[in-house]
Amino acid sequence: MSPAPAPRVLVIRRDNIGDLICTTPLLRALRTQLTAARIAVLANRYNEAALRGNPDIDAVYAYTKAKHRSPGESLLGAYSDRLGTILSMRRERFDWVLLPGGPQASALRFARWIGGRRVLVRSDDDDDAGPHEVEQACRLLVRMGLRYETPALRLASPAAELAEVDARLAEALPQRPQRIVGLHVSARKPSQRWPAERFAELALRLRAREDVGFMLLWAPGSQNNPLHPGDDEKAAAILATTRDLPIVGIPTQRLEQLIAAIARCDAFVCGDGGAMHVAAGLGKPVVALFGQSSPERWHPWGVPHVVLRRPDGADVAGIGADEVAAALASLNC
Numbered sequence: 001m002s003p004a005p006a007p008r009v010l011v012i013r014r015d016n017i018g019d020l021i022c023t024t025p026l027l028r029a030l031r032t033q034l035t036a037a038r039i040a041v042l043a044n045r046y047n048e049a050a051l052r053g054n055p056d057i058d059a060v061y062a063y064t065k066a067k068h069r070s071p072g073e074s075l076l077g078a079y080s081d082r083l084g085t086i087l088s089m090r091r092e093r094f095d096w097v098l099l100p101g102g103p104q105a106s107a108l109r110f111a112r113w114i115g116g117r118r119v120l121v122r123s124d125d126d127d128d129a130g131p132h133e134v135e136q137a138c139r140l141l142v143r144m145g146l147r148y149e150t151p152a153l154r155l156a157s158p159a160a161e162l163a164e165v166d167a168r169l170a171e172a173l174p175q176r177p178q179r180i181v182g183l184h185v186s187a188r189k190p191s192q193r194w195p196a197e198r199f200a201e202l203a204l205r206l207r208a209r210e211d212v213g214f215m216l217l218w219a220p221g222s223q224n225n226p227l228h229p230g231d232d233e234k235a236a237a238i239l240a241t242t243r244d245l246p247i248v249g250i251p252t253q254r255l256e257q258l259i260a261a262i263a264r265c266d267a268f269v270c271g272d273g274g275a276m277h278v279a280a281g282l283g284k285p286v287v288a289l290f291g292q293s294s295p296e297r298w299h300p301w302g303v304p305h306v307v308l309r310r311p312d313g314a315d316v317a318g319i320g321a322d323e324v325a326a327a328l329a330s331l332n333c
Helices: 015-019 026-034 073-090 105-114 124-129 131-144 157-172 198-207 232-241 255-263 274-281 321-330
Strands: 008-012 038-044 059-063 098-099 118-121 180-186 212-218 249-253 266-273 287-288 305-308
Touching: 008 026, 008 073, 008 105, 015 124, 015 305, 026 038, 026 198, 038 274, 059 073, 073 105, 098 105, 105 118, 124 131, 131 212, 157 249, 180 198, 180 255, 180 274, 198 212, 198 232, 212 232, 212 255, 232 249, 232 305, 255 274, 266 321, 287 321, 305 321
Parallel strands: 008 038, 008 098, 038 059, 098 118, 180 212, 180 266, 212 249, 266 287, 287 305
Antiparallel strands: none
């Protein structure tokens, strides 16, 4: 059954940054094939910035997860705001509600509360489209009666944060190198965390052979913070070892800052995670370090990339700086 020429479509994707960014090809395909449709997305407020400026979307509804509440924000207030968001969406009377993340309990509850004439939930049958998250999410197009396609990811760079990054670069690197390599040192999963000494060794190797500068990016905060551990100590160790190199350190508190910083890089080195998908969404060549996760499902989509992973899937600590340097060279980076 093909959708009406101008349906109202809601896509619910309320999980991690990478999952949301890997849904942008689905949004892009919906906009291309249903030019008159009203396309909305429900996301959590923590990731909402990944959708700002996206021309494929007419509306973004965002809510705050309880664990992401701001200091001083009450649980009652968060739930009250969420109820208001749900009521607003109910008034839209969506023709289609899509759950490309699968039958997650919270997403299913939202779909039930919001209503909608048809609800499509990604299932095991959608694995036939291919192993990648993008391929399986876009399989919902076929189930809507549309053409299957898997476009590139799409992210817009925030202007205000870009200006801040440009100012930092101009101050730290008055003689701008020919290119900037981004080094993202943070990773949610321990198996994806490359040691500080390897990042420093990589920077020293690359600088010895070419005119390259570096942007060091990390999640701010102390590693000893039990609620929100960061990588201040790791970043400080890398910056101390590379203090004679053209390098600028930028802790990224907000997603907008991360997007803007990566937008100014010419190539990117990182572990599997949200920053990797941000880089792919911005069209950057990526060297991705994979530990105990699936490159087939999560590799950078639609951009030149090299995935480095130990044969046994062990921690990325076993990957050498020479391997990463060679991977960058193979990408002409």
